[in-house]
Amino acid sequence: MIRRRSHPDASVSARRTEAFTDGVFAIAATLLVLGLTDQPLGSVTTDADLSAALRDLAHPVFSFAISFLILCLMWMTHVRQFEYIARIDALGMWINSFRLLFVVLVPFTSSLNTTYADLFLGRVLLPVNFFLAILLGWIQWVWAVRSDAIPDLSRDDARRVGRAGLSAMLLSVVAVALSPLVGSIAFLVFFFDGLLTRLLRGGNAPIELSPADDEVGGRG
Numbered sequence: 001m002i003r004r005r006s007h008p009d010a011s012v013s014a015r016r017t018e019a020f021t022d023g024v025f026a027i028a029a030t031l032l033v034l035g036l037t038d039q040p041l042g043s044v045t046t047d048a049d050l051s052a053a054l055r056d057l058a059h060p061v062f063s064f065a066i067s068f069l070i071l072c073l074m075w076m077t078h079v080r081q082f083e084y085i086a087r088i089d090a091l092g093m094w095i096n097s098f099r100l101l102f103v104v105l106v107p108f109t110s111s112l113n114t115t116y117a118d119l120f121l122g123r124v125l126l127p128v129n130f131f132l133a134i135l136l137g138w139i140q141w142v143w144a145v146r147s148d149a150i151p152d153l154s155r156d157d158a159r160r161v162g163r164a165g166l167s168a169m170l171l172s173v174v175a176v177a178l179s180p181l182v183g184s185i186a187f188l189v190f191f192f193d194g195l196l197t198r199l200l201r202g203g204n205a206p207i208e209l210s211p212a213d214d215e216v217g218g219r220g
Contacts, residue, residue: 011088011089011092011147012089013087014086014088014092017082021078021082021096021100025075025103029071029072029075032064032106032110034107034111035110036057036061036064039114059114059117062184063110064110064114066190067107067113067187069190070187070190071103071106073168074103074130074134077137077165078137084144084150084161086150088149092147092149095143099133099136102133102136106130109126110126112125113126117183123180123183124179126179126184127172127175127186128176130175131172134169137168138166141165142162145158145162160201163200167200171189171190171192
């Protein structure tokens with residue numbers, strides 16, 4: 001149960017948490033490329049051999065690219081959230097830390113997806129990893145709303161942003177369900193994120209700032 005707290009009691013500025021999170025996302029995205037450098041090319045003596053070896057890397061390259069892009073999508077969600085999250089308490093930091101735990105696991109589960117694509121767990125662990133990270137990102141917004149950590153949003157706008165955050169989570173559930181059947185191709189459902197976000201948000205209405213002492217409500 002996420003308890004409601006009085007902002008800004010028992011809280012600190014969210015800026016250091018924001019900066020730390022940016023760094024973790026950057027490192028995780030960079031480490032993804034190691035999954036490509038670890039791929040053996042075999043005995044290559046001619047351009048034809050190299051061309052054939054690179055064609056064999058099609059799945060690892062696709063897995064790397066889609067994992068990198070989904071990490072970028074999650075980072076953009078993080079950026080949007082911390083545009084409004086002004087302060088953070090111990091619970092908020094723990095939620096963010098658990099989210100980052102799954103973020104830094106992405107290079108590992110991505111390598112499993114590449115190496116063991118013929119096995120059920122090899123296909124499923126990466127989308128499950130993304131689902132848990134995205135779920136915790138949404139939970140963080142629920143915490144922020146209920147703890148009065150976003151004083152500059154009206155009640156309606158806070159709910160709209162929260163609904164928009166459901167988009168990636170719903171698509172990650174679909175990816176998990178499809179991954180045993182089609183593998184990494186299931187991640188293509190994330191191309192619908194923009195459309196689903198607009199549908200859940202209820203259009204592209206601009207965010208309106210409310211007075212600083214306005215009480216922000218939220219959805220659980």
